[in-house]
Structure formats: structure tokens, C-alpha cells
Amino acid sequence: MRRLSILSAFIIVLFTLPALADALLSQASGRYRIDAAKSRIGFSVAQVGGGGISGVFGEFTGRFEINGRDISRSKVEISIAPASVATGQPRVENFLRGKAVLDAVRNPEVIFRSSKVTRTGPQSAVIEGLLSARGRQKPALFNVELVKRAGRRIVFRVTGDIRRAPYDMQVGYPIYSNIVKFEMTLIGRRI
């Protein structure tokens, strides 16, 4: 009898979860501005023999729009100032800002604009779009997970791997990996 009731509860939860997720998404529907002061855009590049370079971009702006009825029509746009790269090692930072890597003087913005959002789970999605850096625009993909929603605030965890070579930033390869791993916590405030 007890086993039957657990099974029933499980079935109920299984069928109501998507509905709950839809309800959550519907409530989250709207336009948001990224709170740069509380958000974090981190990155890391692995090196041979272990370790690597990791850091953050301190200056960025962005906004996104969640379409609760049709998530695939949601949009996001983020602009990062490459000059704001911080690693804790000034010589590394200057090198990353320089013309061998980000070339921040001639290319003061790294921009991501979404073109497609695909829901992958109750609170997760894949965002595809174009990433512009160093005067080149290439397709990019990020995984997004809804962490929390409270009041007018919504928190996402975003991860993605970007290859350096298509942006002509392959200096140091193969000592440093071609892959830049991004890990971001983006906090949006409803506009």
C-alpha cells in the first residue's frame, strides 16, 4: 500500500513538473538588464602539464528577453569590454589586452547576440548565436541553467567553450589550450 502511494506521488510529480516549469517560465517572462555589479563572467584556459590561466571580465553590459510562451523566441545580447580582463597577474593581463590576443584598443567590445534558444530541460536551455571579437564574427553556443528567480531578479548560470583560433587568438597554442572555457553567473533585473 505504502509502495503504491510513493509510486502515485512520483507519477504525479513527473507529470506536473513540466507544467510547474512552464508556469515558472511564464512568470519569468519579460525583459531584463544584466546587473554587472553582481554578475560574474569568468574564463579559464588550460595549459600543458596542468594549471592554466583563469580570470574574469570586470566590465560588461547586457540584456535579455524571456518569452514565456515560446522560449525559442527569447533573446540575449551581451557586450564585454576586453580591456577589463583581470587575472591577478598584470603582465598576463597586458598580454591578453594586447594585439596578440584581444587587441582591446582596436576592438573595444566583444559582443554576443543570440539567434536561437532551445529548451533542454525544465530549467535549462542552449543558446546559439554569433560572437564578435577582434573584428571576426563566429557562431557560438552556451548552456544556460536557471538558478533562481526571486521577485524582479533572475539568476542564470551560463557555460560555454569558445575556440580561440577562429578569432585569430591562437597565440601560445598548443601550450595553452585552444579552448576558452567560460563560466558565468548572470543576474538579470526586470526592466
Place this chain on the structure above:
Amino acid sequence: MAVMLRNTETGYGLVAILFHWTIAALFAGQVTLGLVMTGLADEEPEKFGLYQWHKSFGLLILLLALVRLTWRLINWAPDLPAGMPVWEQRAARLAHVFLYAAIVLVPVTGWAFVSSSPLGIPTFAFYLVVVPHLPVPVSEAAEAVLQRVHTSLALISAVVAVLHVGAALRHHFVRKDAVLRRMIVPARRRCGD
């Protein structure tokens, strides 16, 4: 007459000659590469790769130098030409000892310099093998000191190498003895020896 691999009393064997010219060419290349790469601005994309090649060839010189020194210890060098003034003999021996020491110490100080850098850039020799850092203090100050030691030692070695070349040319063109020639043509063993 067969080519000798080992040195004789009057000439160098093929092994010593190959070690001499291979390391000489690598050393000259390294000094040139070192000057070129340090002359580039940090943000030049080529600089990183040039440093890696410099580190790779430096380690190759160190490896060859250690084998060469071992070979030298079991093969005495040929006698200096008869009639050479004592001061020239002393100067020649001093230069040889210095250059033998340099082909070990210049790469080792370079390795120590790289190991002391807070940047922690790995040495991926010839993009094949990750060479571990030496156990030296890691700091901006230690890096600056070791860089100065490495660069100074390399430049002094280059000057001594130029004097060494000049002396060899003097022997060949002025004194017209076999000092240079015997470092080009290996000693031979007469049939029946």
C-alpha cells in the same frame, strides 16, 4: 686510412668535431634568436613562439653539452701546436674551459630564469615534452636577477666565442698551423696502426 671517432694526440676524432660544430651552430643561433626575441614588444604574437623555440634549443644544447663533456673526459684533447707562447697556451686553455662551462651554465641559468617566473609558462620542448621547472624561488625579483645572469653570461660567452674564432683564424692564416684544420678534418688511423 680510417676516420677516427676518438681523439688522437695530434687530431680530433669525428665525434668531438661533430659535437663542436653542432653546439657552435646552435649557440650562435641561440644568441641571435635571443637578441631578436627580446627586441620584440611583449604584445607581438611571434614573441611567445620564439621564446619556446629558444627554450627548446637551449635544452638541446644542455643535453649535448653534458654528453660532450662526458666524451671530453674520456678523450683528451690533442696537444697544442709546438712553439706556441705560454701566454697563448694559457689563454687557449682558459677560453676552452670557459666555453665548456658556458654551454652548461647558459642553458641552466635560462632554465632557472624561466622556472622563477611568476607567469609559470610551461616549457614544452619542441612541442613534444613538458620539461618541469627547476626548484628555484618564484618571484618577480628572482626572475629579474636570473634573467640578468642568463643574458650577461650568454653575451660574455658570445664575446669569448668570437675571440675563439679569431684565434682559430689567426692560427690558420697567420701561423699557418693545423689548429683550425684539425677541427674540420677528423684524425685518421693509418692502416696497420
